[in-house]
Amino acid sequence: MSENSFAQDRIKCLRALAALPETEGSPLQTSVADIETKVATLLSEMDIGAKLGQIYQISASHQNEKVEEQVRQGRVGSILNQIDPNWIRELQRIAVEESPDRIPLIVGRDVIHGFRTIAPIPLALSATWNPELVKAVSAGAAAETRAVGVNWTFAPMIDVTRDPRWGRVAESPGEDPFLTAVMGQAMIQGFQGDDLAAPDRVAACAKHFAGYGASEGGRDYNTAWIPEQQLWETHLPSFQVAVEAGVATFMSGFNDLNGVPATGNAFLLDEVLRHRWGFNGFVVSDWKSVEEMIAHGIAADRAEAGLLAARAGVDMEMVSSCAPDHLERLIEEGEFPLERLDCMVANILRVKFALGLFEQPYPPEGAVYPPAMDERVSELARQAAAESFVLLKNEGSVLPLCAARPKIALIGPLADAPADQLGTWSLDGRPEDSVTPLAAFREREKKGAVELHYAPGLAYSRDTNEAGFAEALAAANEADVVVFVGGEEAFLSGEAHSRAYLNLPGAQEALIQKLKESGKPLVLVVMAGRPLVLEAVLPQVDALLYAWHPGTFAGPALADVLCGNVVPSGKLPITFPKAEGQIPIFHGRRNTGRPFNPQHWVPLDQVPPGSSQTSVGGSSYCLDVGDTPRFVFGEGLSYTRFEWSAPALSRSTLPLGESTEVSVVVKNIGQCTGSEVVQLYLRDIAASVTRPISELKGFEKISLAPGESCTMRFELSPEMLSFPDATGSARLEPGEFTVSVGSNSRDVQSVRLMLE
Numbered sequence: 001m002s003e004n005s006f007a008q009d010r011i012k013c014l015r016a017l018a019a020l021p022e023t024e025g026s027p028l029q030t031s032v033a034d035i036e037t038k039v040a041t042l043l044s045e046m047d048i049g050a051k052l053g054q055i056y057q058i059s060a061s062h063q064n065e066k067v068e069e070q071v072r073q074g075r076v077g078s079i080l081n082q083i084d085p086n087w088i089r090e091l092q093r094i095a096v097e098e099s100p101d102r103i104p105l106i107v108g109r110d111v112i113h114g115f116r117t118i119a120p121i122p123l124a125l126s127a128t129w130n131p132e133l134v135k136a137v138s139a140g141a142a143a144e145t146r147a148v149g150v151n152w153t154f155a156p157m158i159d160v161t162r163d164p165r166w167g168r169v170a171e172s173p174g175e176d177p178f179l180t181a182v183m184g185q186a187m188i189q190g191f192q193g194d195d196l197a198a199p200d201r202v203a204a205c206a207k208h209f210a211g212y213g214a215s216e217g218g219r220d221y222n223t224a225w226i227p228e229q230q231l232w233e234t235h236l237p238s239f240q241v242a243v244e245a246g247v248a249t250f251m252s253g254f255n256d257l258n259g260v261p262a263t264g265n266a267f268l269l270d271e272v273l274r275h276r277w278g279f280n281g282f283v284v285s286d287w288k289s290v291e292e293m294i295a296h297g298i299a300a301d302r303a304e305a306g307l308l309a310a311r312a313g314v315d316m317e318m319v320s321s322c323a324p325d326h327l328e329r330l331i332e333e334g335e336f337p338l339e340r341l342d343c344m345v346a347n348i349l350r351v352k353f354a355l356g357l358f359e360q361p362y363p364p365e366g367a368v369y370p371p372a373m374d375e376r377v378s379e380l381a382r383q384a385a386a387e388s389f390v391l392l393k394n395e396g397s398v399l400p401l402c403a404a405r406p407k408i409a410l411i412g413p414l415a416d417a418p419a420d421q422l423g424t425w426s427l428d429g430r431p432e433d434s435v436t437p438l439a440a441f442r443e444r445e446k447k448g449a450v451e452l453h454y455a456p457g458l459a460y461s462r463d464t465n466e467a468g469f470a471e472a473l474a475a476a477n478e479a480d481v482v483v484f485v486g487g488e489e490a491f492l493s494g495e496a497h498s499r500a501y502l503n504l505p506g507a508q509e510a511l512i513q514k515l516k517e518s519g520k521p522l523v524l525v526v527m528a529g530r531p532l533v534l535e536a537v538l539p540q541v542d543a544l545l546y547a548w549h550p551g552t553f554a555g556p557a558l559a560d561v562l563c564g565n566v567v568p569s570g571k572l573p574i575t576f577p578k579a580e581g582q583i584p585i586f587h588g589r590r591n592t593g594r595p596f597n598p599q600h601w602v603p604l605d606q607v608p609p610g611s612s613q614t615s616v617g618g619s620s621y622c623l624d625v626g627d628t629p630r631f632v633f634g635e636g637l638s639y640t641r642f643e644w645s646a647p648a649l650s651r652s653t654l655p656l657g658e659s660t661e662v663s664v665v666v667k668n669i670g671q672c673t674g675s676e677v678v679q680l681y682l683r684d685i686a687a688s689v690t691r692p693i694s695e696l697k698g699f700e701k702i703s704l705a706p707g708e709s710c711t712m713r714f715e716l717s718p719e720m721l722s723f724p725d726a727t728g729s730a731r732l733e734p735g736e737f738t739v740s741v742g743s744n745s746r747d748v749q750s751v752r753l754m755l756e
C-alpha cells in the first residue's frame, strides 16, 4: 500500500482560490538586495529619453538599420519576434556598447508550448494532470529558447475559459481555476527555474490579465462582463498563484473588463496586482492594446491612451508607442508624475538584472537558429503527448490494438499533417521535424509489427472533395481495424480563430459514415485545438481518443497508445458540450433554484404534438439536449479498471478554522498497469453566496500495477473550505459540505462534512 502526500505547491493554489493573502513574497521580491541598489543607481543616471526608451518594445522580425539606430539611441528597451542569434547578438552589442546608458535588451518570443521541439498545446498539457511533467516540458522549452539569445517568453497563458468557440481555448489550461493555477505554476517554475540568470532559463509572463477567457460569445477580443464574485473565484486565482510562483512579468489583455479595457484597468493592474498581491516585476501591454483603447472608445487619442495605460499600471508598451511618444510632454504639463515613470523603468530594470543581462546579454557562442534538438526535450514532448491523450470511448475494448500484427487502415486528413499536428502558436516549430502518425506506423510496418493500408480520404480538415472516399474504403476493406485521424487544421484554433459550429469540419463526418460500410471496428482519433461537437459521429465509432494537437512527436505517441505500449491516462481539462447551444457548460456551475429534475425530462421526439405548456420542463435544462454535456470535466478512460472505496473523513464534524483529512483507497482491478487521477471535489451546501455544485480542490496522478492499491490522503484545510467574496476577501463559514472523490467530476463518492 503506497501513500501519497499533498504537494506543498498545491496549497499555494488553494490559498489563491480562497483569495487569502500570500505568506511570502515572490522570488522576484526576494531578489538579491544589490539588484535594488543597482536599479536605483542606474535610474539616477538616466535622462527622460532613456527612461522612455525602456518602456518601449518593438517587433524586430527583420534585420534593419532603423531598429539598430533606435537601439543605439536608447529609444528601445525590448524587442520581440527576433530569433536569429547573430542579429540578437549585434543588437545587444549596440545596446551595451553604444547606447547612452548601456542597458541590454530583454528579448521576447511566444514560446507557448515549445520552441523548436513542439510539445502538445497547453490545453493538452493540462489534460495530463501531471504538473511535474509540464514543468519539465517548460524547462526544456526554456533551454532551447535561451540557446538563441531569447530571454523572455510570453507564457503561460492562464485565462480560465468555458467557451470552446473561442480559438484561444487551445492555449489555455481549460475551465477550472484550480487546475489552471497548478498548470500555470508548473510552467512558470519550468521556464524560470530558481535563477533567471541561468543559461537555460527565461523570464515567464502571466497572461492575459484579466478576464480574456470570458470574451462574450467566444469571439476573440470581445467584451468581458464578469461580476466581481466570479472574477475573484474564477478568473483571478491563477494569476495570484503566478505572482506567488515568482513570475517575472505580466501581460495585460485586449479585452475590456466590465467597460474598462484590461490595459487601462487600474483595478487590475494597480489595486489587485500591486497592492493586493505585491507583484514587483513588470507589466507589458498586449500587441498595440494601448493604442486600441481609442477603438474601445475609452481614449480620445494616442496621448490619452498612453496616459491611461501608464496611470493604470502598464510598464512596457508592445509595438504601439503612445506612452513613449507622449509621456514627456504629459510629465512637463503635470499630467503624469515623473516618479511613476521611474517606477515603471525600475520594474523593467529589476527583471533585466535578475536575468543577468548586464553581465551576459549575448546568445551563447556559436548559437544557431534553429537550435539543435535535445533528446531529453524530445522524449518529454513525446511523453507529454501520450499522457495528454484522453480515451473517451472504447466499446468492446477495441483498443489497444492487441493483434500480433494488426492490419490497420490509417485514414483521415490529419494522419499525415506535419504542420497541423503542431497546433497553434508553434512559431519556431518545424514541420520537417514532425513525426506524423503515418510515419510512425510506417516505422512499425518496416519492423513487421503492423500491416498498414493508408489513404487520407480528404486532403485537409475542411476538404469537401469526396474523390478520395473510394480509396479510403478500399483500404478499410483490406484491414482488420480502421484508425481515422481527423479533427481541425492548426489554423482553426488560436488567436482570432473562433468558430460558431464545432463539428468536424469539411466532409469528415461523411467519410466516417462511408468507412462504416467496411464493417470493420472504427477508432476515431481527433486532433483539435478545442472540444468539438461529435454527436454525428460518436454512434458510428467504436473508440474515441482525443489527441488535441500533440506536437512534433504526435505519431510515435499515438502509435504507443493505440498499440498499448502506453496506457492512456489523460483526463479532460474542459467539458465537452453535446451542442454549441449548451455553451457555457462546465462542472463548477451553480445549482439554481430549479436544478434539473430527470422526471421533467422527456426526449423531445417523444413529446406529443399539442402538449400543454406545463407538460414538460419545470427545471433547468434544454428541451432538445437535456442538462448534461457529452463528456464531463476530469473524464478519461484507461485500458485497465480501478475500484474505489468510499471516502473516509478523519473528523466529519469540524470546528471552524481546523483541518481534517479525507482518505480513499484506489485499487487496480484490471490486467495492466495504468495511471489514475484521483480528484477531490468540494461543495459548500449553503453559504452567504451561492456556491458551485463542484469545486476541484486537489488531485494526484498515481500509477498502479494490476492488483495494487493505494491510500490517497488529502488535507481539508481552512483554505480549501474558504471562498472569496465579491471584494476578494476570504470567507470561511460554518455549515454543511459535501466532500467527493472520484475519477472525474461526475462519477464520485461523497461524504458529509459539518463545519461548526
Ligand code: GLC
Pocket: 110, 154, 207, 286, 287, 495
Ligand atoms: C498577440 C497575443 C499575445 C502574444 C503577443 C505577442 O496578439 O495576444 O498572447 O504574446 O501578441 O505575439
